[in-house]
Amino acid sequence: MPENAKEAAPRAGGRAWWRVAGSKVWYFFNSLKLTLFVLITLAIVSIFGTVVEQNAPVEDYLRSYGEGWTKAILYLHVNDMYHSYWFTALLAMLALNIIVCTFERFPPKWKGLLNHKSEKFDSKLIEKFTNHQTFSVAASPDAVKERVIAAFRKKRYGIISSGGGGEWKLYAWRGRIGRLGSDVTHISLLLILLGAIVGSFKGYKDFRAILVGEDVSVPNAEFKLRLDKFWIDYYDSGQIKQYNSLLTVMDNGKEVMQKQIWVNEPLYYKGIRFYQSSYGTAWNKVEEAQVALKLKNRDNPGDPVTVKWEELKAMPGSPYSVKLVNYSADFAYDEKTNTVFSKSAEANNPAVQLEIYNNGKLVATPWLFIKYPGIFPAIPNSDTDIVFMGFKGIMYSGLSINKDPGTNIVWAGTIVMGIGFILAFFVYHRRVWITVRNSGKSSEVKLGGMINKNNFVFEKELKDIVEAISASKGE
Amino acid sequence: MILSLVFFTFSFAFYFITTVLYLGHWIFKKKWLGQTATAFAFVALMSTTMVLIARAGESGHAPFSNLYESMVLFIWATNAGYLLMEFKHKFKAIGAVVMGIESIAMLAASMLPYRFKSVEPLNPALQNKWHWMMDLLKPWGFEKYAIGWLDFHVFTTFVGYAGFAISFGLSFIYLVKNWTEQRGGRSIMDAFPEARTIDELSYRAIAWGFPFLAVGIVSGAVWANYAWGSYWSWDPKETWSLITWFIYAAYLHARVTRGWRGRRAAYLSIAGFLAVIFLYWGVSFVLPGLHAYAS
Numbered sequence A: 001m002p003e004n005a006k007e008a009a010p011r012a013g014g015r016a017w018w019r020v021a022g023s024k025v026w027y028f029f030n031s032l033k034l035t036l037f038v039l040i041t042l043a044i045v046s047i048f049g050t051v052v053e054q055n056a057p058v059e060d061y062l063r064s065y066g067e068g069w070t071k072a073i074l075y076l077h078v079n080d081m082y083h084s085y086w087f088t089a090l091l092a093m094l095a096l097n098i099i100v101c102t103f104e105r106f107p108p109k110w111k112g113l114l115n116h117k118s119e120k121f122d123s124k125l126i127e128k129f130t131n132h133q134t135f136s137v138a139a140s141p142d143a144v145k146e147r148v149i150a151a152f153r154k155k156r157y158g159i160i161s162s163g164g165g166g167e168w169k170l171y172a173w174r175g176r177i178g179r180l181g182s183d184v185t186h187i188s189l190l191l192i193l194l195g196a197i198v199g200s201f202k203g204y205k206d207f208r209a210i211l212v213g214e215d216v217s218v219p220n221a222e223f224k225l226r227l228d229k230f231w232i233d234y235y236d237s238g239q240i241k242q243y244n245s246l247l248t249v250m251d252n253g254k255e256v257m258q259k260q261i262w263v264n265e266p267l268y269y270k271g272i273r274f275y276q277s278s279y280g281t282a283w284n285k286v287e288e289a290q291v292a293l294k295l296k297n298r299d300n301p302g303d304p305v306t307v308k309w310e311e312l313k314a315m316p317g318s319p320y321s322v323k324l325v326n327y328s329a330d331f332a333y334d335e336k337t338n339t340v341f342s343k344s345a346e347a348n349n350p351a352v353q354l355e356i357y358n359n360g361k362l363v364a365t366p367w368l369f370i371k372y373p374g375i376f377p378a379i380p381n382s383d384t385d386i387v388f389m390g391f392k393g394i395m396y397s398g399l400s401i402n403k404d405p406g407t408n409i410v411w412a413g414t415i416v417m418g419i420g421f422i423l424a425f426f427v428y429h430r431r432v433w434i435t436v437r438n439s440g441k442s443s444e445v446k447l448g449g450m451i452n453k454n455n456f457v458f459e460k461e462l463k464d465i466v467e468a469i470s471a472s473k474g475e
Numbered sequence B: 001m002i003l004s005l006v007f008f009t010f011s012f013a014f015y016f017i018t019t020v021l022y023l024g025h026w027i028f029k030k031k032w033l034g035q036t037a038t039a040f041a042f043v044a045l046m047s048t049t050m051v052l053i054a055r056a057g058e059s060g061h062a063p064f065s066n067l068y069e070s071m072v073l074f075i076w077a078t079n080a081g082y083l084l085m086e087f088k089h090k091f092k093a094i095g096a097v098v099m100g101i102e103s104i105a106m107l108a109a110s111m112l113p114y115r116f117k118s119v120e121p122l123n124p125a126l127q128n129k130w131h132w133m134m135d136l137l138k139p140w141g142f143e144k145y146a147i148g149w150l151d152f153h154v155f156t157t158f159v160g161y162a163g164f165a166i167s168f169g170l171s172f173i174y175l176v177k178n179w180t181e182q183r184g185g186r187s188i189m190d191a192f193p194e195a196r197t198i199d200e201l202s203y204r205a206i207a208w209g210f211p212f213l214a215v216g217i218v219s220g221a222v223w224a225n226y227a228w229g230s231y232w233s234w235d236p237k238e239t240w241s242l243i244t245w246f247i248y249a250a251y252l253h254a255r256v257t258r259g260w261r262g263r264r265a266a267y268l269s270i271a272g273f274l275a276v277i278f279l280y281w282g283v284s285f286v287l288p289g290l291h292a293y294a295s
Helices: A002-014 A017-029 A032-051 A058-075 A078-083 A085-114 A123-128 A141-154 A176-202 A407-426 A455-470 B002-028 B031-059 B067-089 B094-110 B131-140 B149-183 B195-228 B236-258 B262-286
Strands: A131-137 A158-164 A167-174 A204-211 A215-217 A224-234 A240-251 A254-262 A267-269 A272-295 A305-308 A312-314 A320-328 A331-334 A339-342 A351-358 A361-364 A367-369 A384-403 A430-439 A442-451
Touching (some): A017 A085, A032 A078, A058 A078, A123 A131, A123 A430, A123 A442, A131 A455, A176 A407, A204 A215, A224 A272, A224 A384, A240 A267, A240 A384, A254 A272, A272 A351, A272 B195, A305 A312, A351 A384, A407 B195, A430 A455, A442 A455, B002 B031, B002 B067, B002 B094, B031 B067, B031 B094, B067 B094, B067 B149, B067 B195, B067 B262, B094 B149, B149 B195, B195 B236, B236 B262
Antiparallel strands (some): A131 A442, A158 A167, A167 A430, A215 A224, A267 A272, A272 A305, A272 A384, A312 A320, A331 A339, A351 A361, A430 A442
16 A cells, blocks of 8 residues: 555646646635635625715715725725625635536536436335334235335335345335426526626617607617607606607618607617616707897887797798707807807706898897897897797607627526526425335335435325325225 | 505404414413414404505505505515415414514504505506516406516515515524523423424525525516616615525525534524515615615
8 A cells, every 4th residue: 555655646746736726726616615605705795885885986985984994995995896806706706616516516416316226225224314114014015015116106206126025125216306406506596697797798888868859870780769759657646657758760771660668668679778767858959949029129029939940930020030050958158169068958048049041141140048138139230139038848868778698698597597496495305215024924114215305394295105005905 | 545554454453463372372382272373363364465455456556665565565475474384384383473573563564654654656667567468468458467577576575585584583483492402391482393393494484585585686687687777786775685695595505515503504594584674674764776665
């Protein structure tokens, strides 16, 4: 033996360092202690992320925790904990742990389940089980053997026997597949994880606000989307019931489908989903505006005239016609770039820009304000002014756009998970070893076995089986 | 509102009576007391069922949408789970503890301020029905009774909570029973099965709760992805559900493979249920989000 050891030593030492390291890493991950450690650690650290506000501005942390703690929070990424490198590392450890354990345990288990039949065994084994019984039946061993087989078959066990000449050995089993439940469940977790990873690398998220009647091209796709209508449903009580958008998909210039979407009911086309996520009134366009002529020496303007977006409209009783070309919900002027913009999406200071024509000739392009009528004269060198009286806004619908090629993998994972749970928690693997032996006028039956979980079921089942075997034929 | 409230009041009384009867059975060991207790537990279950049905009729949707309604669902599931266990294993004394938990839950639900109890229509984010089910029910004109992700998600989650609640009760019984067994002699705990059996029962309750919580979490994620385009956003409810799930996952792994049974298993089960309580009530009151029933 020592010689053998000497021979073996250089070989072990000669193994490439990466093989040694690899097997060390492998055995590190093939450990249930690691599983428990990671699970408990994840449970504890996850709490911090729900206590410390996530992704808040640094000032908030300073105010709540002071400088020292804020430094610690930022250093350890507790402000965005669930995406921090160390939290991700913990999750990755759990995943590796699952993978290695499955690789290590599944093949031998599978082999064991396939070649499980052990009808040749040492009969002393039977009494070692917690669940074991010895009893005698007044019948010949062969008859009793048949009864044993019938009793186990009735309980949907598989059973085989060997022996003869007054001594039989039998082995019965049921629910082998339940053993695979844990592996199936673990694989399902990996599938779900894989689906999420595929989704986050291959998919994308985006957002578009579409005005009613407009179309937008979908990012990273060949087709366009048009919003035909947006509306809100209300309950009788006045609470909002649902936000709805009617969308048309236009592929290659053709309308290929129309669908009403709402929160919880996305549109799906060519692998991309469109979700109803927000809505509002447009800040740069209106459907129509009311404007009116006003003589500069009068206080009250004339009857308002409704002007549609970008349509030329004659102002009755004057040589002027107007065209509505621009709108700003919250008017602001950038002096540096000489442009008009909207400070917000709210109609805080609504303004429209008109093109004013005198007998077909463009004479002015003023901005008019509802809140400040006549602040700037609309038409230079004229005793007539035009004022902005009111408008009808256009709704926009905010759509979240999401392409997630991992969804199907996740779906498959959830189905596999359901199967895994049923196998793991509700299918029990039972194995029973039985001997039937001639003892004078009657036969002695010994049986004992085990179940991988739920001993209650097993105890009751064995009791029924023993009763069925013991029952006299007359009954 | 009236009908469900009437049934709620009756249920409250029934749970209280059931608890007293089970306690009586435990202490005086009279068989008839135990049988009456079981009968009352069943009456309480029926009455709780009626609360849910009446509530569904009043609100026009499955009664799973606020703290009060979900408490009734929790109480219902716990009772149903307990009765199944009693039917299978015939240990009645355990009823005193489980029905005690039920009575406390009933008290908590009844003490909720009015705004958590009122019948509310579903907000846009929660309205979801399965198309295939609507199509299936359409020929009979029953498509408004179709259920959807909300119902499935909440129901499975609460079956999970119920399993954990029962296991929590059993874990306490285990700790006391184990202590009296070690001391030896006669004790008040003799009405309970031996500690080893209680430990096994506690494990069985978690073996029901764990997959249901998992299905609840996953169905929530799948729904969120279908409805809003992301599986998981680490909102406090999601995170706490995961924390709870991790604790029970640790329980199962430790038990199956490292032989953590008995006392340590009981402590883990208690820790798990404390997490459930925070997940359910704590998060609802303390932290905002879609799941905040209290907002």
